[in-house]
Amino acid sequence: MGKLSGIPVWCFTGPELGEKEKEIQNILSEVRAEFGTVDEYSFYPEETPVPQIVQILLNGSLFSAGKFIVVNEAHTIKKKEEISLIKTWLDGRTTKTQDTQLIFTSSEISLDKKLESLIPKEHQKIFWELQEQKKESWLVSFFQKKGLILEKEGARTILELVENNTKELETKCLPLTLFFSKGETVTSEKIEEILSHNKEETVFTLFEKMTRKDFASAIETAQKLLETKETSGIQIIAGLNYCFKRLKDFHKISEAGTPTEFDLKRNGFTSRKAREQYSRAAGVWSKEETFDIISRLTETDNNLRISGMQTETTGIFLLIYSILKKKGAAIESPVYPA
Numbered sequence: 455m456g457k458l459s460g461i462p463v464w465c466f467t468g469p470e471l472g473e474k475e476k477e478i479q480n481i482l483s484e485v486r487a488e489f490g491t492v493d494e495y496s497f498y499p500e501e502t503p504v505p506q507i508v509q510i511l512l513n514g515s516l517f518s519a520g521k522f523i524v525v526n527e528a529h530t531i532k533k534k535e536e537i538s539l540i541k542t543w544l545d546g547r548t549t550k551t552q553d554t555q556l557i558f559t560s561s562e563i564s565l566d567k568k569l570e571s572l573i574p575k576e577h578q579k580i581f582w583e584l585q586e587q588k589k590e591s592w593l594v595s596f597f598q599k600k601g602l603i604l605e606k607e608g609a610r611t612i613l614e615l616v617e618n619n620t621k622e623l624e625t626k627c628l629p630l631t632l633f634f635s636k637g638e639t640v641t642s643e644k645i646e647e648i649l650s651h652n653k654e655e656t657v658f659t660l661f662e663k664m665t666r667k668d669f670a671s672a673i674e675t676a677q678k679l680l681e682t683k684e685t686s687g688i689q690i691i692a693g694l695n696y697c698f699k700r701l702k703d704f705h706k707i708s709e710a711g712t713p714t715e716f717d718l719k720r721n722g723f724t725s726r727k728a729r730e731q732y733s734r735a736a737g738v739w740s741k742e743e744t745f746d747i748i749s750r751l752t753e754t755d756n757n758l759r760i761s762g763m764q765t766e767t768t769g770i771f772l773l774i775y776s777i778l779k780k781k782g783a784a785i786e787s788p789v790y791p792a
């Protein structure tokens with residue numbers, strides 16, 4: 455985005471939070487550089503009504519040069535009188551008065567058309583979710599800045615488990631970097647091992663309990679994950695899908711008997727723990743059953759995306775029952791409302 459110019463109002467939308475926040479910080483830095491200290495505010499329209507936000511914009515600043523106001527989830531601003539208040543404030547601004555900046559953000563793609571029409575096109579930007587290849591590159595770069603080497607498979611493991619915007623990736627990866635020394639290589643195996651030994655339950659601890667055919671513990675772990683509100687049913691499915699695709703690979707290299715050291719390493723089974731875990735898993739689910747389970751995971755993912763949160767817990771519990779008790783076979787017949 456450009457330097458401070460034009461009407462001092464901005465519109466940043468889209469699902470990519472990290473890049474969006476970086477853009478907002480860039481504007482804030484420009485304001486500070488030009489005007490010094492400004493009053494900073496962050497509002498949600500459902501908590502702070504638009505008339506109150508506009509009143510703050512109109513009030514003078516006693517101890518600072520201006521104001522920097524971010525209105526989050528601005529797609530909820532739809533009332534004609536609210537947009538009219540914002541227009542009235544903007545009409546009183548000029549391109550020369552840059553000491554106060556108003557920024558509308560939203561995880562949606564767009565705002566109400568009448569609100570968007572108040573904002574110069576050059577001050578509008580949609581932050582789309584990064585493509586998979588760019589996400590991997592972002593992760594490699596992030597670990598590189600910490601003096602670490604992230605393997606490609608390690609990046610994929612992280613992407614399977616973390617909501618794919620750069621803010622969430624940074625939040626989850628920063629603690630991970632503390633487990634490694636500078637110059638160390640971060641592998642998929644090491645990431646799984648760290649997460650599995652963490653006191654908090656993870657999808658990897660869930661899979662571990664499933665390989666031990668411990669249905670009660672698996673259900674308990676899934677429930678804990680869902681209760682944290684940091685892990686959705688979709689993320690649990692993504693993590694299990696990753697594990698069972700790894701099991702599919704393990705079956706493939708085991709078709710001629712005990713896999714060789716070369717095949718194990720080439721397919722990412724480098725640690726003793728991983729080899730023991732997937733060897734045990736191969737004894738629980740055959741190659742054909744593993745394919746059935748991957749299909750069941752895909753089916754459940756689709757169902758949850760259609761039905762939403764209202765069937766999430768039931769859907770995950772039925773999925774675990776299908777995997778452990780039915781070897782991936784369908785269960786008659788959960789109804790997912792449209």
